[in-house]
Amino acid sequence: MRLVNRSFVCFVGALSLGLIACGGGDDDDGGTIDPTGTNNTFVVSALNLPENAAEAMMLGLDIDGKANDGVDNQLGMVLGSIGALAPDLDLQASVDEQVDQGSIILLANLLAKDLTNASGVGLWVYLGDNPTPAACTDANDMVCRRHLAGGATFSIASGSPTDAKLAGRIVNGKYTGGPGNVTLQIALAGGTPIDLPLQRARAEFNSVTAAGWTSGKIGGAISQADINTQVVPAIGDTVRTSFDETCDVGGTPPNCGCTAGETGETLRGLFDKTPNDCTITDAEVQAVVSGFLTSDIDLDGDGTNDALSLGIGVSAVAGTYTPPAPIL
Numbered sequence: 001m002r003l004v005n006r007s008f009v010c011f012v013g014a015l016s017l018g019l020i021a022c023g024g025g026d027d028d029d030g031g032t033i034d035p036t037g038t039n040n041t042f043v044v045s046a047l048n049l050p051e052n053a054a055e056a057m058m059l060g061l062d063i064d065g066k067a068n069d070g071v072d073n074q075l076g077m078v079l080g081s082i083g084a085l086a087p088d089l090d091l092q093a094s095v096d097e098q099v100d101q102g103s104i105i106l107l108a109n110l111l112a113k114d115l116t117n118a119s120g121v122g123l124w125v126y127l128g129d130n131p132t133p134a135a136c137t138d139a140n141d142m143v144c145r146r147h148l149a150g151g152a153t154f155s156i157a158s159g160s161p162t163d164a165k166l167a168g169r170i171v172n173g174k175y176t177g178g179p180g181n182v183t184l185q186i187a188l189a190g191g192t193p194i195d196l197p198l199q200r201a202r203a204e205f206n207s208v209t210a211a212g213w214t215s216g217k218i219g220g221a222i223s224q225a226d227i228n229t230q231v232v233p234a235i236g237d238t239v240r241t242s243f244d245e246t247c248d249v250g251g252t253p254p255n256c257g258c259t260a261g262e263t264g265e266t267l268r269g270l271f272d273k274t275p276n277d278c279t280i281t282d283a284e285v286q287a288v289v290s291g292f293l294t295s296d297i298d299l300d301g302d303g304t305n306d307a308l309s310l311g312i313g314v315s316a317v318a319g320t321y322t323p324p325a326p327i328l
């Protein structure tokens, strides 16, 4: 049991060490967008991971629309269990730090005729760059967030998707959008960000004004194929880098030259099994993490679940940038 818990923590820790979201993909039946609206530009000021089962429910959305099934947030439930299993692994603090310091900058644009009541509202999400003012005063700034005060300007990061949108509506200040496709981008510790497409994505933002919103959520389904081809190799890279720091890769089993009590020794015990050869393969990583990632969504409707649902909290403040011409 201890082994299970530790590998579970390892997986989620790796996954969540930098969660950023960005756009990418098409919409489907989320309605049409009225191009006569005006741009209302925002920057995400907080991303909230579920920290327990109740929050996973609160931050989840009904992704599959199945009768009597309600909110879907399978991966959120996994994230929400971390607090109980590993109180010293504060995933939320890690995400907060990246938002505060501007290493995660997410821009949102609501194309709408009105922010109180409107149909045909389009939501685009971009990756941001070049905050003015800069996020932190200097290296001694422990608060930062200077770019999240409501008056900052940004540019759209090169490589940011520009075609991700959710069509929706605003009723009494509440934006509801989707389904559509939005890509979450996750940056593993020290690794390149990987794209994680959310299918059937939905978003809800409460009490939207030109100044932003303080309560909202976004969610969707991550296909098992994307988990296998995007997430597992990235976790593998992170694990291998860490393993290499205190063990001899390709060394002599069973110890592999691992320094006692260091992370590498733990990773060896978790992952280097088949074969036990002092190297950790993607297949060995897959064997461990797949036990925690049980699909709960049937994207292709063949009766077998093939994707994991995820919902997280998102709030935003006003931020100035020039959105690209909307791709409707």
Ligand SMILES: [Ca+2]
Binding pocket: 061, 062, 063, 064, 065, 066, 069, 070, 071, 072
């Ligand atoms: Ca559901």
Ligand SMILES: [Ca+2]
Binding pocket: 271, 272, 273, 274, 275, 276, 277, 278, 279, 280, 281, 284
């Ligand atoms: Ca091995």
Ligand SMILES: [Ca+2]
Binding pocket: 298, 299, 300, 301, 302, 303, 304, 305, 306
């Ligand atoms: Ca299926």
